[in-house]
Amino acid sequence: MKIATWNVNSIIARLPHLTRWLDAIQPDVLCVQETKCTDEKFPFDVLKEHGYGCLSFGQQSYNGVAILSRGQCDTTQRGYPGVEEAGQARLLATRVAGLEIVNVYIPNGQAVGSEKYNFKLEWMRRLRAFFDDRYQNTAPVVLCGDFNVAPEDRDVHNPTLWQERIMCSAAERATLGEIKEWGFVDCFRQHHDEAGKFSWWDYRAGAFRRNHGLRIDHVWTSEALARRNTDTWIDIEPRTWEKPSDHAPVIAEFEL
DNA sequence: ATGGTGGATGGTCCA
Numbered sequence: 001m002k003i004a005t006w007n008v009n010s011i012i013a014r015l016p017h018l019t020r021w022l023d024a025i026q027p028d029v030l031c032v033q034e035t036k037c038t039d040e041k042f043p044f045d046v047l048k049e050h051g052y053g054c055l056s057f058g059q060q061s062y063n064g065v066a067i068l069s070r071g072q073c074d075t076t077q078r079g080y081p082g083v084e085e086a087g088q089a090r091l092l093a094t095r096v097a098g099l100e101i102v103n104v105y106i107p108n109g110q111a112v113g114s115e116k117y118n119f120k121l122e123w124m125r126r127l128r129a130f131f132d133d134r135y136q137n138t139a140p141v142v143l144c145g146d147f148n149v150a151p152e153d154r155d156v157h158n159p160t161l162w163q164e165r166i167m168c169s170a171a172e173r174a175t176l177g178e179i180k181e182w183g184f185v186d187c188f189r190q191h192h193d194e195a196g197k198f199s200w201w202d203y204r205a206g207a208f209r210r211n212h213g214l215r216i217d218h219v220w221t222s223e224a225l226a227r228r229n230t231d232t233w234i235d236i237e238p239r240t241w242e243k244p245s246d247h248a249p250v251i252a253e254f255e256l
Numbered sequence: 257a258t259g260g261t262g263g264a265t266g267g268t269c270c271a
Contacts, residue, residue, distance in 0.1 A: 061264050203261040
């Protein structure tokens, strides 16, 4: 079973890439971030033609998350309880084949110390509380998405340059660590120890060509499920295509 | 490389 995550930076602009990639990789589940469209404009029909049923929690212009699945899945949560449709479209949870799937688009945070940065930290603290309230860490749980945090220096092309900058600050890493302590395993790091493996590269200054990137897109699972994870890898190929997303998909494979 | 590019939108906001 393949479970993947991909920030597509507009699902409408990226639809040709998305369908090409789905046909090639055929994940069982794909969690998408930054759909940037309302549910009314979501391309349900096109994706159904490629074999995927979709859940969309979108909003106009910004954010937006979706879950594509080959199997049956039903929404369990759109946004945080008590906020839901009134909040930003950054969390969508479902259940597929007995697995709990939580897809998140953690706020970018703009700059360390800014108002958006504080919102990011609060949003992450709320995510930990969400798992405490709603899930058991002994159950098969997947948390994946665009976390907008590079967990360690080996996830950063130039740690000196990025020190205490957004996506790399100690406070962001510590807050992400509190989420991980709920009982998650970083599936990618189970299989790959090396530095220089990234999932996002800035559009500017030839960042991708120089591999000036960050590993900020993640698939985390509870421990029981992590033991079934045979490999987790980043597919950089779509980042080489014309008019790409600035993110590459991450694929976790499971023997269930 | 102090947004250098890109997306949504229709003058800026966001990443």
